[in-house]
Amino acid sequence: MARSQLTEALAAQLKAVVGPQGWSDDPQVLAPHLEDPRGTYRGTASLLLRPATTAEVAEVVRLCHVVGVAVVPQGGNTGLTGGGLPEAGEVLLSLGRMNRVRDLDVANFTLTVEAGCVLADVQATAEEAGLLFPLSLAAEGSCQIGGNLATNAGGTNVLRYGNAREQVLGLEVVLADGSVWDGLRRLRKDNTGYPLRELFLASEGTLGIITAAVLKLYPRPREMQVAFVAVSDPEAALRLLRRARELSGDAVVTFEYLNRTSLELVLATIPDTRDPFDEPHTHYVLLELASGRPGDDLRGLVELVLEEGFEAGEVIDAALAASEAQAADFWRIRESIPEAQKRTxxxxxxxxxxxxxxxxxxxxxxxxxxxxxxxxxxxxxxxxxxxxxxxxxxxxxxxxxxxxxxxxxxxxxxxxxxxxxxxxxxxxxxxGVGRLKRDEVARYKSPVEVDLMRRLKQALDPDGILNPGKVVPD
Ligand SMILES: Cc1cc2nc3c(=O)[nH]c(=O)nc-3n(C[C@H](O)[C@H](O)[C@H](O)COP(=O)(O)OP(=O)(O)OC[C@H]3O[C@@H](n4cnc5c(N)ncnc54)[C@H](O)[C@@H]3O)c2cc1C
Missing domain, CATH: 3.30.70.2740 (Alpha-Beta Plaits)
Incomplete structure (x- = not known):
């Protein structure tokens, strides 16, 4: 079926589905939903839908499917590839009102949440239960778990816990015809056919709309240590990483790199930041270790790693955070780099x-x-x-x-x-890919891989109404 544009008649039907609280056509309300964080892309939409339940999402998609109108799902709109921005005539569907916790199963180490839950709230819910949800990124105060899963977000704890993909056991997804796939399984073992869940992770809203997810939780670490380290060069940094992983029993959570220019931009533009060292160095790493074992002398272990690193010529200078405030200062330097770059x-x-x-x-x-x-x-x-x-x-x-x-x-x-x-x-x-890197998919992936992507898109969304123009090359 050829795609068509949103009409007034369809808009009236969609408004009735979501109710008075669930839509807006006020340009001021729509404006923040139509620009990306870097100001690279602008979207166009005359109607914003904010459904509150899976049934409402499903009915919206079903109605759009019947007439061939495109639907663009949006989470916190922090994505950096223009993936969540609609074009004229498309329906913009924000998941923000779907922000309920559906289930917390402490004995199963799982949390079932709706897609519109803000990542920081998911972390806080886990923390209140004495557990950890480890996905962490600088946009966590506004990005949503649905967006995180749809982009397979990474962030700072991937080394220890893996990407967003690895934090999921089950999903609930609204498909392109408006039917609902209930895959909200809380199982760690389930070999019963194709791993359908995987299709929707990193698909950026082009294969289905994620409405809820079962997330994995972990024990909370009892102790963390953070060190800002000047290394002799990036190869030495790699040797230090191996040393830290081996000596600590693989307790390294984060191993971040920054060069001198990155640090200088932060010091020049972000208030209340200071160089951890008296002398300038060319290469730095931010190292964080965490342990849940009572009696682990984690500080002693980090000191040992750094000492051995000095002797091996990997470490030139190191500052081990003496307090949580100092650890936060080190992290602030790392996390401010994108903003500092923007300002310069x-x-x-x-x-x-x-x-x-x-x-x-x-x-x-x-x-x-x-x-x-x-x-x-x-x-x-x-x-x-x-x-x-x-x-x-x-x-x-x-x-x-x-x-x-x-x-x-x-x-x-x-x-x-x-x-x-x-x-x-x-x-x-x-x-992710979004709009920004669609040409790269065509340029760098093999014809076989691009063909497989197109066949999947065709199978799950034959009329191409889900987030058109993103991810899959024409
Ligand atoms: C300051 C800053 C720091 C960042 N740091 C990192 C980082 O360290 N690591 C990292 O990986 N990313 C990072 N990002 C990028 C961004 O935060 C992530 O991509 C995030 O996962 C997007 O979530 P969102 O809710 O904002 O999604 P959106 O931007 O709203 O959407 C992103 C894509 O997912 C689709 N989508 C959204 N919700 C759904 C849903 N429920 N179902 C189906 N599709 C959906 C959209 O259509 C779009 O294609 C950063 C961004 C900023 C601004």
């Missing part, structure tokens, strides 16, 4: 991954390549080194106009991504 001129950004063992090559070769393509460019390199996920970001060279720098985006992107893909890497490590 135009940027070209790459969220890429390579095998952890090749991250030092990526940093060296990526830096050399960028400097060759844009002499004087500022390398804002940082990221989740322990997962092989580096943000190879570039800021405009001093003295170069922003427009002239941004005009080089495509050339730089292709060169950087060619390098990454030549190192068995990924052109999108954790932010």
């Amino acid at each position: 001129g135009a940027g070209i950004r790459h969220d890429v991954a390579v095998p952890v063992s090749r991250t030092h090559e990526l940093l060296a070769q990526g830096g050399a390549l960028a400097e060759r393509l844009v002499p004087g460019v500022r390398l804002v390199f940082f990221g989740h080194l322990g997962d092989g996920n580096i943000h190879l970001n570039l800021n405009q060279p001093p003295g170069m106009a922003a427009e002239a720098f941004l005009a080089l985006t495509e050339e730089v992107n292709h060169a950087v991504l060619d390098l990454v893909m030549g190192m068995d890497g990924s052109f999108s490590a954790e932010h």
